Amino acid sequence: MRIAILGFGSVGQGVARALLAKDLNITVTGLADSKSGIIDAEGIDLAAALDRKGNGTPCGNPGISPMDVVAKADYDVLVEVTPTNVETAEPALSHIRAALQRHKHVVTSNKGPIAIAYPELRALAEKNGVFLKYEATVCGAIPLIHALQEGLAGNTISRLYGVFNGTCNYILTRMAKDGLTYEQALAEARELGYAEADPTYDVEGIDAAIKLVILANTILDMQTTLDDVERTGITLLTPDALRLAEDQDCTIRLIGEIVPETGVLRVSPRLIPKDHPLVVEGTLNAVTVETDLAGDLTFIGRGAGSTETASAVIGDLLYLRNRHVQGS
């Protein structure tokens, strides 16, 4: 199977490293970051590209754009792992549209296009006889979308809720366990690389809200946008609030919740008994799904990280190879 990779940051490099480490018989024939690209039908030397990226030199030819790779490289699957833009979904949205129009499958970790334009993209994929896979957009390494679409396929989901943002979970864990203030815990999360310089996207619950929109629109037959999510972040939480929770054998977590029947999508700090399976530590994610046949199921795992997100991308690639890529 031949793939082209757009985006050579944390996720793209994670995918490249995993392909180098494992004998998956996947050849990368196109690669681009925001500044340069490579097209090579014989297969790109990923180790050399990773070295160049590590040295701060362009990974490819500055004359080759991501869209050149989409349009001209010879691949079965486009791997779109550029950074998420939640306002316009660009440039990923244009990349994905162009690949689907070329009858190429797409695997993406990019939340923007899936949250904003899934119905359009899915219709485009169907029209062109190809597939659009997006396991990596929600909860990183947890194969949640696979589980919901495949293993639990016969179930009706009455509620889905959980910890969708590892940055917030890290901050809340530190505040609860060690009495840190929000500001102290945030500063620590920044030092450890768990929080961005501008943490708004995480701590205001926007990241969690986007994941809810993706699950609602792609799994739960809802039609929602980010504006439909009732959203409260964690910035106003005090150590006192966490101490009060502790007194009741509870703790506070930022919980995202979907109730399909009432159309409710909500992200907010919530009091949870400390022995609840959703009370996970550090940067972990955890999701509970309430179903009619299977009962309640909880999935716990790493929600972010280069290798972890690569795991989800590679799961999708192997899914496509086992079913839909001709002659592989």
Next chain:
Amino acid sequence: MRIAILGFGSVGQGVARALLAKDLNITVTGLADSKSGIIDAEGIDLAAALDRKGNGTPCGNPGISPMDVVAKADYDVLVEVTPTNVETAEPALSHIRAALQRHKHVVTSNKGPIAIAYPELRALAEKNGVFLKYEATVCGAIPLIHALQEGLAGNTISRLYGVFNGTCNYILTRMAKDGLTYEQALAEARELGYAEADPTYDVEGIDAAIKLVILANTILDMQTTLDDVERTGITLLTPDALRLAEDQDCTIRLIGEIVPETGVLRVSPRLIPKDHPLVVEGTLNAVTVETDLAGDLTFIGRGAGSTETASAVIGDLLYLRNRHVQGS
């Protein structure tokens, strides 16, 4: 899609009720319990069959055997949900062989044939161009096998361990939380229908060991039998042992573990920190998988029950329909 169901106990009835409750476009053309059978190419009236079973009358014609249904009914998928026999795997093994030889897909909840004869059955399925699915054999409603084979397909699993038996977990939960003796907790589990009159299969860890053998042989490329599992049950545990665990903020759970690299398969009571995700309450199951890319993942859900096991069977049926059943 047309299916034949062999076994009309808890699981078979759960599947029938789920098919009646949901519009899945699945027609049952064959049905048998140990004493009678029905073959009807137009579709069997499942509500009437459930009523007869509920009244203690034969569900079908005493002149029609399970093997008659396998050999003569008109179906795409055989659903083999007769009771497990861990010594010989019969009669399920013969049913499954005969169906595969007729070029029929098989979905089963029966641990015997998968634990004892998976390589042979898989080869037979491949030779005849059909599929053998067995999600329901391990951890009931948790889509663990789907997750390992699909979502985590690119990962190498270095360790897999967890709570595989709900009966033992119930007994240990009651002993830890309420100071019951093993005998008291077992008596309660029996009253609630969680334990059989002869509880050996559960409390001696045999059930958990079989599930390890299934995972080892079908997912982890090992070749093991029940004799390869080091096994200690929970019958000798005392309230004192659980109190001592409590003093260390731990509890005791019956843990099944596989370490592929060393070939170790083990079932034994183990001390676990109370905040570990595997410490689940009551009859729940929970499994942690250690992987190279995705990190550690934990799956928690109901490991048994009529409707819960039906969820896994139906997940497998829909998987087959979406991919491998012609014209559906």
